[in-house]
Amino acid sequence: MAATGTARTAVDSVMAQLSALEDPKMRAVNERHGDDYGVNLSRLRAVAKELKTQHTLSVQLWQSGDTAARLLALLICRPKSFEQDELDAMLRESRSPKVQDWLVNYVVKKSPHAEELRLRWLSDPDPVAASAGWALTSERVSKSPEGVDLSELLDAIEVDMRDAPDRLQWAMNTCLAQIGIAHPEFRNRAIGIGERLEVLKDYPTPPNCTSPYAPIWIAEIVRRQAGE
Incomplete structure (x- = not known):
């Protein structure tokens, strides 16, 4: 239970960090292109750089369904750890064009x-x-x-x-x-x-x-x- 609690705390901490980076004006621009996030991508990459590779955390962030969290998840995951059917399901359940692009370019292309x-x-x-x-x-x-x-x-x-x-x-x-x-x-x-x-x-x-x-x-x- 302690490990689960620690993991939950890590997810909550990251989600709070992403929420603090939210820019309503940027969200409005992105929504015109079919994307529902308002976090500057350079800042998102900076968060990923701090976190480094954390595959378990990336899976938990993906499961949140939040677009910014999913983009971050794709930056800190371990591409070779996903099974083929997992990647197929991830593509089909993500309707954000940016998430789809990053999934293909940053994860699937590096997958066996x-x-x-x-x-x-x-x-x-x-x-x-x-x-x-x-x-x-x-x-x-x-x-x-x-x-x-x-x-x-x-x-x-x-x-x-x-x-x-x-x-x-x-x-x-x-x-x-x-x-x-x-x-x-x-x-x-x-x-x-x-x-x-x-x-x-x-x-x-x-x-x-x-x-x-x-x-x-x-x-x-x-x-x-x-x-x-």
């Missing part, structure tokens, strides 16, 4: 189950799960493409990307761009698909930033890599 989850999620009817599958596929495309059928991926993108929900569309578009950037033999086809579908062609892009429109994105990164 990453490839199994990529294949499991890639054709999932849930667009959140499917977008995670495409995000993991982009990682494979750019870093370890062996065994990945790039032509088949381009077929799927060509058929499904235009009408996909926003989050899934963005993930597929990223994969399209990564194929064009990393694989010269598929570059013209990737650019052609982007030009025909025109996905994100008119996306507002700040000065000095690269457009997410795949043909421009591909051309710009290839130019940089060539040292022009």
Whole structure:
């Protein structure tokens, strides 16, 4: 019972710390993008740095259901300690875009189950799960493409990307761009698909930033890599 009480005290202490960092104005901005938290992420990372890796605490923070607590949990967890089904359940129960992004990028990509989850999620009817599958596929495309059928991926993108929900569309578009950037033999086809579908062609892009429109994105990164 003493250990349980100590653990509860640790969770309560961290939750109080996160509550003290809450900024209503920041929450209002984040809520416009579908996220329900108001903690500055730099400050959240500072809390994580103080706590260091504490997997048990991270699980307890995740179970709170609070978005800021879940973001913190993903920073202090031990990715290799999660089972495949645990990670699948975590993705499906988290509806915050920021939590989903961090879960995939900070935890799943470091998990021994990453490839199994990529294949499991890639054709999932849930667009959140499917977008995670495409995000993991982009990682494979750019870093370890062996065994990945790039032509088949381009077929799927060509058929499904235009009408996909926003989050899934963005993930597929990223994969399209990564194929064009990393694989010269598929570059013209990737650019052609982007030009025909025109996905994100008119996306507002700040000065000095690269457009997410795949043909421009591909051309710009290839130019940089060539040292022009």
